[in-house]
Amino acid sequence: MRYIVLLILFVTSLVLPGTVFYYWSWAGIKPDLAMLLIIYIALHYRPAQGVAIGFVTGLLVDMFYGRNIGMYTIALTVVALLSAVLQKSWYRENIPLTTFLVFIVTLVGQLVIAFLGAIAGLNWYVGDIVQIVLGVSFYNALLVPLTYPLIHGSFTSGVLKERTKYEK
Amino acid sequence: MGKKPNSTGIAVLVFLVVIVAITTIRLTGLGKEFPNPVGSAMEKVLAPVESVIWKMGDGFRGNIRAIFSFNKVKAENEALQSQVDKLVGDNIKLKQQVLAALRYDELDEGIFDSPTLDKYKQMGASIINRDTTAWYQTITVNKGSKDGVKINDPVVAYVGLVGKVVLVAETTSDVLLILDGEGQVGAIARDSHGHAVFGVLHGTYQRGTRLDSQVALEMNLKREDEVNIGDLVLTSGLGGVYPKEIPIGVVEKTQLDSTGLIKVAYIKPIVNFDSLEEVFLVDMAGGN
Numbered sequence: 250m251r252y253i254v255l256l257i258l259f260v261t262s263l264v265l266p267g268t269v270f271y272y273w274s275w276a277g278i279k280p281d282l283a284m285l286l287i288i289y290i291a292l293h294y295r296p297a298q299g300v301a302i303g304f305v306t307g308l309l310v311d312m313f314y315g316r317n318i319g320m321y322t323i324a325l326t327v328v329a330l331l332s333a334v335l336q337k338s339w340y341r342e343n344i345p346l347t348t349f350l351v352f353i354v355t356l357v358g359q360l361v362i363a364f365l366g367a368i369a370g371l372n373w374y375v376g377d378i379v380q381i382v383l384g385v386s387f388y389n390a391l392l393v394p395l396t397y398p399l400i401h402g403s404f405t406s407g408v409l410k411e412r413t414k415y416e417k
Numbered sequence: 418m419g420k421k422p423n424s425t426g427i428a429v430l431v432f433l434v435v436i437v438a439i440t441t442i443r444l445t446g447l448g449k450e451f452p453n454p455v456g457s458a459m460e461k462v463l464a465p466v467e468s469v470i471w472k473m474g475d476g477f478r479g480n481i482r483a484i485f486s487f488n489k490v491k492a493e494n495e496a497l498q499s500q501v502d503k504l505v506g507d508n509i510k511l512k513q514q515v516l517a518a519l520r521y522d523e524l525d526e527g528i529f530d531s532p533t534l535d536k537y538k539q540m541g542a543s544i545i546n547r548d549t550t551a552w553y554q555t556i557t558v559n560k561g562s563k564d565g566v567k568i569n570d571p572v573v574a575y576v577g578l579v580g581k582v583v584l585v586a587e588t589t590s591d592v593l594l595i596l597d598g599e600g601q602v603g604a605i606a607r608d609s610h611g612h613a614v615f616g617v618l619h620g621t622y623q624r625g626t627r628l629d630s631q632v633a634l635e636m637n638l639k640r641e642d643e644v645n646i647g648d649l650v651l652t653s654g655l656g657g658v659y660p661k662e663i664p665i666g667v668v669e670k671t672q673l674d675s676t677g678l679i680k681v682a683y684i685k686p687i688v689n690f691d692s693l694e695e696v697f698l699v700d701m702a703g704g705n
Contacts, residue, residue, distance in 0.1 A: 264463055267546035267557065268470040278551050312456035313463075314549055315584040315591065318445040319438030362552065369442045372598050373552070381551045 254408050255290075259306065262286045263313055278384030283310050284358050285389045287325045288351055289397070291332035292341055293404040294411075303329025320365045328358040347397055352390035359385050447553075447599055448583045450568050460561075460586040468545040468559060502575075505687065509576055509664050537660060539573070539697040540564060545589065554597035554620060556580075560698060561588040569658050571699040577664040577687035578602065578652060579696050590698070595665065596620035596633045596690060603655035604636055604665060606648045606682060614642045615653055618665065618684065634666055634684035644671055644682050660699065 262282035270279040287306055291299030307325030311318040331354050340346055359382040366373055403409040445451050546557035560566050562585045572579040572592045580600055584591035593600045597620045604618040618636040638644060648668040654661030666684040674681055 260463065260466075263459075263549075264467055264470065264546075267549040268467055268474055271547045272474050274548070274551075277548065277554075279548070281550065309455070309459070312453055313459045315453055315456045315460075315586065316445060316447055316449075317442045318451075318453075319441040323435065323438045365439070365442055366552065368439055369446055371446075374598065377598075385551055 250408050251411070254403070258286055259283070259309075263310065275384070275388075276380075278381065278388060280388040280392055281355060281359070281385050283307075283321070284325060284328055284355055285351065285392060285396070287329050288332045288354050289400045289404075291329040292336045292339075292347075292350075293401070293409070294333075296330070296333035299329045299333045300326060303327075317365070317369055320362055320369070323365060324358045324361040327361050328354055331357055341401065344394055344397060347401075348390050348393040351393050351397075352386050355386040355389040356382060447593060448568055448581075450585075453586075457586040460557075460589045464545055464557075464559065464589045467557070468543070471545050505576055509687070538700040540566075540700065541695060542590075542698055543695055544693060553599070554594040555583070556592045556594065556693070556696075558590050558592060558696060558698070559588065561586050561590050563587050565700065566590045566698055567700075567702075570701065571659045571663070572696050573663055573699060574688045574693060574696055577666070578659065579688055579690075579693070581658055582698065592696070594620065594690060596686070601656075602659060602665065603653040604650050605653045606636065606638075606644045606650045606668060612643065614638060614644050615655070616642070616682070618650065633690075634686055636682040636684060638671075638680040638682060640673065640678055640680050642680055644668055644680070646670060648682075650682075650684050660701070 262285070266279050266282055270282075273279070283306065287299075287303045290302055294302065303325040304322060307322035308318075310321040310325065314321070332350070335350055335354070339350055363373065363378045363382060400409070540560060542558035542560040544556045545559050548555055549557070556579075558572075566582055566585050568582055568585055570582040570590075572581060578595055580592045580594040580597075582590050583593040595602055595618070599620075601617050601619045603615070605613045605615050607613050616636040616638045618634055620634055634650075636644075636650065646668055650665045650668060652659040652661060652663045652665060664687050666686040669683045669685045671680055671682045673679070
């Protein structure tokens with residue numbers, strides 16, 4: 250059941266930005282839901298697991314977008330790694346702190362995308378990059394108070410909780 | 418007791434992964450063809466879901482508008498909108514007739530030799546997704562390789578140029594809009610006397626264009642080029658991607674850049690990209 254829910258969350262994170270969030274975008278800025286999901290997952294899994302999930306998810310996101318394969322793979326791996334490092338000294342239950350964490354980690358993730366875009370030879374203007382990086386980070390952070398309590402609750406005591414074989 | 422991780426091994430692995438990723442990022446950029454069966458399968462499965470959400474979103478947006486406006490005003494608005502569309506179409510037709518007259522002159526001189534859009538096979542497609550990330554100005558349409566869509570196929574709307582196909586899956590395709598800075602178009606600006614100025618047009622892709630979509634394209638010209646407000650901008654056909662003389666937009670303003678050497682013309686697109694629901698994919702191989 251846990252994996253089905255994670256799969257649904259993943260699919261949702263792929264589908265919503267191009268559909269629902271097109272209407273809820275501000276000046277083209279919309280949240281990066283796949284990145285947000287990976288941050289949530291990395292905060293609740295062991296570091297190695299989180300990084301592995303970030304890598305595989307990033308690869309799938311790249312394949313779904315069908316361009317610049319490797320961009321999201323690297324970005325989501327870095328995001329998962331950073332989230333895993335930060336979670337050791339972070340209070341997961343504290344929503345304002347988690348909001349700030351999501352802002353910082355998304356900022357780093359979007360900067361990685363911008364950096365890889367530059368390496369790939371994409372002509373992104375510096376002004377656009379600054380606005381997109383800050384805008385997406387802010388939008389992702391804005392979604393934390395709405396989504397994190399549900400996700401955290403599910404990871405700690407709901408369907409997403411990892412249970413030992415004795416608990417099953 | 419678990420084995421201690423080998424830090425050198427991890428460093429080598431990370432290095433290799435980064436090198437491979439950077440290589441694949443470059444090899445699989447916009448408009449590049451490469452096998453992507455997993456992505457294609459995901460698109461195939463998710464396209465119907467996206468299509469349903471997109472239609473619901475459009476309906477929802479329409480209903481929200483209706484709440485804030487009386488039915489009569491709404492009907493009036495729709496009538497006015499269709500009238501505007503018709504007038505825009507008439508305007509374009511008139512301008513095309515002017516161009517046709519010019520073309521006649523050119524034909525007379527034996528210097529004009531280009532196919533027009535009507536000579537190509539066009540296929541209608543519905544938009545099912547837009548701008549999957551904030552980094553690109555793209556749309557996804559419900560036609561793919563099984564319908565004969567190919568990379569770089571031009572995409573047009575009823576009144577003007579939309580963009581070109583950059584990704585083809587079995588049942589869907591991604592279209593890079595001309596608004597995106599990555600999508601450059603060879604263009605000509607024609608004044609009312611028929612004088613043509615050639616240039617390269619590209620999307621400004623500045624943030625704020627969604628809120629203020631009056632000016633979203635710009636064209637770099639030489640300082641001495643004479644381009645005036647109101648001049649019609651069309652595809653030049655140079656570059657081989659787009660057919661000649663598809664309307665793109667109208668010059669809104671011109672100004673010299675900071676060096677004073679280049680003149681920049683800001684173009685208002687003819688196509689309203691925000692309300693775009695259907696497009697036509699042009700098969701360039703189908704021309705005669």
